[in-house]
Amino acid sequence: MSKLSTGRKASSNKLSSWVEPSFGDLFSGSGLNSFDLKKGVSLGETKSKAQKTSTDPSSQRPSKRRPFPPTPEPLVSSGSEQSQDEPWVDRHSPCSQVELAVHKKKIEEVENWLKLHLNVKSEIKRGAILLLTGPSGCGKTATVQVLAQELGCRVQEWSNPTTVSEFRKEDVRETFDPDSRFNGFHGVSQTAAFQEFLLRANKYSHLQMMGEGETSGRKVVLVEDLPNQFYRQPASLHDILRRFVRTGRCPLVFVVSDCLSGSGSSRLLFPRDLQEELGVCNISFNPVAPTSMIKVLSRIVTQEAARSGSRVTAPDRAALDLLCTGSSGDIRSAINSLQFSCLTGCSPETTPWPVKKGKAAASAARGVSKARSKSKASKGSESLDSTQAIGGKDASLFLFRALGKILYCKRESCTGPEGPSLPAHLSEHQRDTLLVDPELVVEKSHMSGELFNLYLHQNYLDFFSDLEDVARASEYLSDSDFLTAEWSSRSTMLEYGSSVATRGLIHSNSARARADNQASVGFRPLHKPHWLLVNKKYRENCQAAQCLFTSYCLTPLSLQTELLPYLAQLTNPMRNQAQIAFIQDVGRLPLRKYPGRLKLEALTDRDPGTLDGDSEEEGAEPAVPAPTGPGPGETGGDQGADLPASQPQPTMAQALLEDEELVIDEYDSN
């Protein structure tokens, strides 16, 4: 990775650098800058424009990475600018384990795995797959690169062949290059190309081993950028992987960022059963811890300050902390924003760009904006807003913590008699100020208000001690469900619904009304809601009941509440096995004190908080009676025989509406 610091040209062309250089826009904008200045646009506007454009790529997932467009030659070029051009993320990419901002244990885990599977002699002839997951910017790729370097093996990386021209580069590492090596690849789908890549990666390593020494022949295949087709058809990837595992020789490392919104591509692409089947080792990375991030940031700051002298104003510790919290564990975005804040910190006089002229040219009308930009610049990254505007990632909360914030409802102890207190008859509603903003919490939890409410509902009782409070809280929950009931106004009312539920819960917990009596609850485990499962079962059972017992010609209500329970008690022979099983399951209730059917499923710290299957559709979605279990078709034959004489004998006919047959030969007139 030491080649990375060789120069701008290399970095701008390098596809396989561990992080996307995100500042191309800014620096290609240096030309734009001077152009703007001619027109007299103030400095602040330009900068904000540049900021806007550059924050976007930094928050993108790395798998979405696109090759970096070549930087146009800046109009004003000086010797010192060249180093400034290179993004700090590239310049300061880690080259040893010590510099990695990842937890030691994780590095060790990955290292052990790599060591085990790189050991050619002892290796069983099977391809091994490692899956690295974690939020973006937590150092997954960097870890692999650094470890590969230290273990002395090469990294062969797959990149999606988007356009042919972008792959024509003389990179030292073997990037997959369809154009130069495999001419037949022009019209081939990405999926096929990917398969071919894996195949050749295997073979190639074999050939290398013959010619050269053993150490240089060792390599790791790294896949970060999966062909899009796999997201649509994960099965095709699975097939390729199965083949790889059978034939593969070198370890294959997948790096997949997981996102909080729950559409977890890692779960889609690498389902649990596949992982077990192929022996995929999954190591999940955590967001970078604030301490190690601070360490890295301050190292970079000191290096930069030493290198460029006065030009880079080093932000102080508080600013670093701010950056740290703003990036929420994404070290790439943290470094990017660090570079930015250092740049905004430099005063206009020392910038290499001729700002003074522009300032002079600015008209009086723009004085206001100029003043603002100036004050902003002088403040640097100290104010929260500006930092957030530069590199702030959307902070997000894991569900576990979001629920905790609502249920524990931390309050601020009010100091001094500032606000007017409620009159005596309302004094029971007096609450101290909340420390959390419920709406914000729900928003950060990245889930729909309804689902969040279900989680709250499952868990709120543990946090209440007074029954009056419970009654009030449940009333609020009922209200909030009521709000979102009507599908036509659902989308607009959804937010109100979650607001009512969260605030209602918080308010009605009078035991936690004061900041000083909050310690009483202690830790309570949280659980996943049962409702979705219960509701699904309810609907399935109802449908099954109707399908299995059509011959009784009853309305669902009397079928479910009268016939089925009594059938369970009667010795009446059933028609078939499915009916017997169903009666035993549904007609009977366990008359014990505690029902055992529903197991509490504890919610763990990192759970993404989405439930499988049909979560939200009930109500809006009509219950389409699909024949569950053995449908009418199976029950057909022997059904007629047992039916009562009065209950007219049904015979089955799987008839579509059109070709409905008419049996007229039995016709018999009076």
Place this chain on the structure above:
Amino acid sequence: MSLWVDKYRPTSLGKLDYHKEQGNQLKNLVQCGDFPHLLVYGPSGAGKKTRIMCLLRELYGPGVEKLRIEHQSITAPSKKKIEINTIASNYHLEVNASDAGNSDRVVIQELIKTVAQSQQIQSSTQREFKVVLLTEVDRLTKDAQHALRRTMEKYMSTCRLILCCNSTSKVIGPIRSRCLAIRVPLPSMEEVCGVLTSVCRKEGLLLPGELAKQIGEKSGRNLRKALLMCEACRVQQYPFSADQDIPETDWEVYLKETANAIVSQQSPQRLLEVRARLYELLTHCIPPEIIIKGLVPPSPDQGLVSELLGNCDGHLKTEVAQMAAHYEHRLQLGNKAIYHLEAFVAKFMAVYKKFMEDGLDGMMF
């Protein structure tokens, strides 16, 4: 062997056990030729369906009893496939359109259209119309009911509708006014007892009068339920004894236990247990409305409220009934039943607890 309910179901209007006068009227209706649309309503287990089948037999003869169950799939204009089970003979088609949920309108239109367009083969000796029997009309959406209104008029020449429901309050006025409404009330206690005794006699069993009366009371005069109960009694113990326990369904016992749990202790922990029990009931196909309903004390068999009401005092009763009504309404409008069920239980617990505490302070309870 089939259930007694089915085995001894009367098959012709002349053989009905009760409401004989109504039976005669229906007979006359058939004979006078001009047959209107019918809206048959009445509580569950009163014999609506039995009467309708008798009526159809009267109309078409025994051929109407040759039924086949059909699994139809209908494609809605939105290209959505709707699957629905129908029961049909050559002369009529029975369908519960509310099974199709929100798409019930399409089901009604398509099915009636198909039936109406296929003419009777031999209309000289046969009625010139077919019958479409729609059950649970009160559960149809408003949309479907309006569609039904139009369809009714359009195919009057070839098709008659018999609508069957528990209550007309949810049937829109235009439909009610287009139909001849026939109310089938519950049989009286004596009639229930009579039916039970005669069924037992046909089975060769001797049913003591007291037991028959008890069954009648316990079933809330729901004849279907009474017969099922009677058969369950037979399984449990024979020869019958006058004071034997009448087996209740599991869910009723379970619901009672739940109510006891609520009354015996009021705390958040208990509410958590109750919630688990509610979930259990729901997974066993007991609709949430049934769980919360059953207000009227004479039908003590159904519902949480009636169980709870038994434990309440006069003043409290009105309050609880009002709460229950409130939450049942919510249940209908809302989305996720458990919120409302639980809110009701929580509220009841709070009120009941307060009531008990007050009672201890003041007068004797």
